[in-house]
Amino acid sequence: MDVISIIRTKRDGGALSDAQIDWAVAAYTSGEVADEQMSALAMAILLNGMERREIARWTAAMIASGERMDFGSLARPTADKHSTGGVGDKITLPLAPLVAACGAAVPQLSGRGLGHTGGTLDKLESIPGWRASLDNAEMLRVLDEVGAVICAAGDGLAPADRKLYALRDVTGTVESLPLIASSIMSKKIAEGTGSLVLDVKVGSGAFMKTLDDARALAETMVGLGTDHGVRTVALLTDMSTPLGRTAGNALEVRESVEVLAGGGPRDVVDLTLALAREMLDAAGLPDADPARALADGSAMDHWRRMIAAQGGDPDAPLPVARERHVVPAPAGGVLAKLDAYAVGLAAWRLGAGRARKEESVQAAAGIELHAKPGESVAEGAPLLTLHTDTPERFEAALEALTGDAISVVPAEEAAA
Numbered sequence: 001m002d003v004i005s006i007i008r009t010k011r012d013g014g015a016l017s018d019a020q021i022d023w024a025v026a027a028y029t030s031g032e033v034a035d036e037q038m039s040a041l042a043m044a045i046l047l048n049g050m051e052r053r054e055i056a057r058w059t060a061a062m063i064a065s066g067e068r069m070d071f072g073s074l075a076r077p078t079a080d081k082h083s084t085g086g087v088g089d090k091i092t093l094p095l096a097p098l099v100a101a102c103g104a105a106v107p108q109l110s111g112r113g114l115g116h117t118g119g120t121l122d123k124l125e126s127i128p129g130w131r132a133s134l135d136n137a138e139m140l141r142v143l144d145e146v147g148a149v150i151c152a153a154g155d156g157l158a159p160a161d162r163k164l165y166a167l168r169d170v171t172g173t174v175e176s177l178p179l180i181a182s183s184i185m186s187k188k189i190a191e192g193t194g195s196l197v198l199d200v201k202v203g204s205g206a207f208m209k210t211l212d213d214a215r216a217l218a219e220t221m222v223g224l225g226t227d228h229g230v231r232t233v234a235l236l237t238d239m240s241t242p243l244g245r246t247a248g249n250a251l252e253v254r255e256s257v258e259v260l261a262g263g264g265p266r267d268v269v270d271l272t273l274a275l276a277r278e279m280l281d282a283a284g285l286p287d288a289d290p291a292r293a294l295a296d297g298s299a300m301d302h303w304r305r306m307i308a309a310q311g312g313d314p315d316a317p318l319p320v321a322r323e324r325h326v327v328p329a330p331a332g333g334v335l336a337k338l339d340a341y342a343v344g345l346a347a348w349r350l351g352a353g354r355a356r357k358e359e360s361v362q363a364a365a366g367i368e369l370h371a372k373p374g375e376s377v378a379e380g381a382p383l384l385t386l387h388t389d390t391p392e393r394f395e396a397a398l399e400a401l402t403g404d405a406i407s408v409v410p411a412e413e414a415a416a
């Protein structure tokens, strides 16, 4: 097989054959196809798309590049959730122990943040002692004992995606429906979950900026999961403004613990419960009551056990940033807009995120939101607090919050 003819086929708008796809994915994983060749192919796919058959075959080839996990030995049904990524999206943290408290097993393989979106593993790593890397035996043990585990995918799971995602990240080829759908679903199918709930984000802080694009991505992923025997459902949820009142690693852990303690911001609680209901339903536990598990402390109990089982101390104080800077409301009235992308970019620039995979993040960096869209603000009152250990970052973060990132309108206009 010849990689150049495969690139040319896609570059010229053609469809790849099953044999071409199988070979390209396997040869890239083994190193026979070079990074520059795969980046040309990825760009051709981004520009010209793929047919449904091609996406299905590409996904199957990525699954076949590594091992498949099997949770058949567990007594409970398995349910997993995947978010396509957003700002302040800490939902996995309260959700996994909550669903475990309701009787399902949650094998949550998660990722790190890249660019303006946060990563679940970065958030949890702000808890002293907590470990993201578990081998398969350890993952199964935590899942069996606690009912929920949140950890990094092992090297053996969809290695083609691991390599291709890193390449896409540095070649401007992330925002492609076929490549996103196959990337996410190859990992989830190889992981071996029985059911999967997809939280497909739409809005400025998401990969998919429009409802039509988000719907198309959701339909493609649901189709891929269903074809592989995974009960898969998708919710389309808003990412035009950050979720909750924090964006950044330790700040989001703190907010998640508030949710598990029965408090926390309404939007985070509502989405956590909505996703929990979908997961329990998909897992065949429609009568479980996640609201009760939040209220009676059993979700918190599972959180504490899950954190401790991975070496973390659930009682340890979370890191606090050395420096803070308050952004005042520019006018009095009603906050009409607090743009998710701008807040994510600012949090990233404060040190909460990384520009390249190998960089480390600041556990305490991030942004606190003192108001959400729809709430009243007084002119000059604190609107945001920026947190970082490196105050020289404030200027770049503030720059991200200029322009039309924030808008306050008179109360009469908001009511109209």
Ligand code: URA
Pocket (backbone or CB within 6 Å): 084, 085, 165, 174, 179, 180, 181, 183, 184
């Ligand atoms: N998350 C993934 O795992 N892959 C993508 O391509 C995008 C988001």
